[in-house]
Amino acid sequence: MYSVEEVEFLKEHVGYMKLTTIAKKLNRPLESVSIKLKRLGLGDTRSQAGMITIGELAKILDVDRKTVENWVLRHGLRCLKQITRQSKSFYFINPTDFWVWAEYNKEKISFYKIEKNVLAPEPEWVDQERIKKRDRVVNYRTWTTGEKKNLLELKNKGYTFVEIGKILGRSASSVGKQYNRMMVN
Numbered sequence: 001m002y003s004v005e006e007v008e009f010l011k012e013h014v015g016y017m018k019l020t021t022i023a024k025k026l027n028r029p030l031e032s033v034s035i036k037l038k039r040l041g042l043g044d045t046r047s048q049a050g051m052i053t054i055g056e057l058a059k060i061l062d063v064d065r066k067t068v069e070n071w072v073l074r075h076g077l078r079c080l081k082q083i084t085r086q087s088k089s090f091y092f093i094n095p096t097d098f099w100v101w102a103e104y105n106k107e108k109i110s111f112y113k114i115e116k117n118v119l120a121p122e123p124e125w126v127d128q129e130r131i132k133k134r135d136r137v138v139n140y141r142t143w144t145t146g147e148k149k150n151l152l153e154l155k156n157k158g159y160t161f162v163e164i165g166k167i168l169g170r171s172a173s174s175v176g177k178q179y180n181r182m183m184v185n
Helices: 004-013 019-026 030-039 045-049 054-061 067-072 095-104 125-135 145-156 159-167 174-183
Strands: 080-084 088-093
Touching: 004 019, 004 030, 004 125, 019 030, 054 067, 067 088, 088 095, 095 125, 145 159, 145 174, 159 174
Parallel strands: none
Antiparallel strands: 080 088
């Protein structure tokens, strides 16, 4: 039987301490602590905290998880490292923190891909962004061999990336990047 103090200790430290450490501090077997957490409904620490993992956010946003990791490491998206189970650690993001960050980093996100209210509480401005972004969507197309050949010919004739883009139906940025990739190889 767990005392009230032990249960409170579990509630306070699950997700912030390894289960092995909690078990040692409570002088209880690891299996006993694990079972007690499940009985208390604390088996899923992230649902307790109301947070999502980097992987879950990536799936919601339809981006690679490395993209979200990059936002955390290089672009200031706040996250919290929590340890669950015995030794596995997760990086959790509070949806409110995400929305605050997203408001200042709108150019990084395709809002039209985010299902409405999947990340509650969703700010009012997100609907406007969904509409704006959907109207500007340009899907990536792989460069064909013929397009690459045309690009080189047009560039050799002195055309600019903007002009080549209009001829090939591509953005100047896409043309420039493809040209640079071809020149490196």
